Amino acid sequence: MDNAAINGKKIAAGKAVEYIKNGMTVGLGTGSTAYWAIQNIGEKVKAGLSVRAVATSIQSEELARQLQIPIIPFSEVDRLDVTIDGADEVDPQLNLIKGGGGALLREKIVAAATKFYIIIVDESKLVRQLGHFPLPVEVAPFAWELTERRLAALGGNPKMRLAEGKPYLTDNQHYILDCSFGSIADPALLHRQVSDITGVMEDGFFIGMADIVVAGSPSGETRILKKGE
Numbered sequence: 001m002d003n004a005a006i007n008g009k010k011i012a013a014g015k016a017v018e019y020i021k022n023g024m025t026v027g028l029g030t031g032s033t034a035y036w037a038i039q040n041i042g043e044k045v046k047a048g049l050s051v052r053a054v055a056t057s058i059q060s061e062e063l064a065r066q067l068q069i070p071i072i073p074f075s076e077v078d079r080l081d082v083t084i085d086g087a088d089e090v091d092p093q094l095n096l097i098k099g100g101g102g103a104l105l106r107e108k109i110v111a112a113a114t115k116f117y118i119i120i121v122d123e124s125k126l127v128r129q130l131g132h133f134p135l136p137v138e139v140a141p142f143a144w145e146l147t148e149r150r151l152a153a154l155g156g157n158p159k160m161r162l163a164e165g166k167p168y169l170t171d172n173q174h175y176i177l178d179c180s181f182g183s184i185a186d187p188a189l190l191h192r193q194v195s196d197i198t199g200v201m202e203d204g205f206f207i208g209m210a211d212i213v214v215a216g217s218p219s220g221e222t223r224i225l226k227k228g229e
């Protein structure tokens, strides 16, 4: 990853963390951009900020624990005040493709329980139409070949995500099929079609979920995009 992207991620993360206030219950995202947000929250906790957090992956939970951010079981809360997470692509309506880091199912459960959902990206993730980044689809290992054929029939050209030559396993012990649909004119429709396939646990479309997107530029500026604007 180049320095410009790293800078954009760090800047966006710093801006987003300003939305976190004392006493809030916070969702922690996953990935290299969310990493900076968690680091930043850790610094604030060290300086006296009082929050409780739920993590979207084992990796983010471990990082949060190292930074002394209090982690609570998700089952203990119904609603999160704020969640800060990254994305792989963001379109002008703030629809997202997520799941490049493989945490999409937990990320979506956390997002759906969040009152104010903040996405942080470096500005290279802002696109006119979703689809250049392959859509991650989390599937049950049982009869995954059948699910793969259904996704292929939709035009997704699915590819099993691998780790060290074996199928990558999510934190929920599922597989991921990365699907290349090309430029996606109607993400909401495709989301419904993919979700309708039995065996699909979740897809990487986050439609209408983000309240704001904070985009960081390499030169250190942030742009805040708001839902409905």
Ligand code: 5RP
Pocket: 029, 030, 031, 032, 033, 034, 085, 086, 087, 088, 097, 098, 099, 100, 101, 102, 103, 104, 107
């Ligand atoms: C993980 C995700 C990440 O938020 C997404 O892949 C962006 O990652 P990064 O911040 O490393 O570019 O959805 O499942």
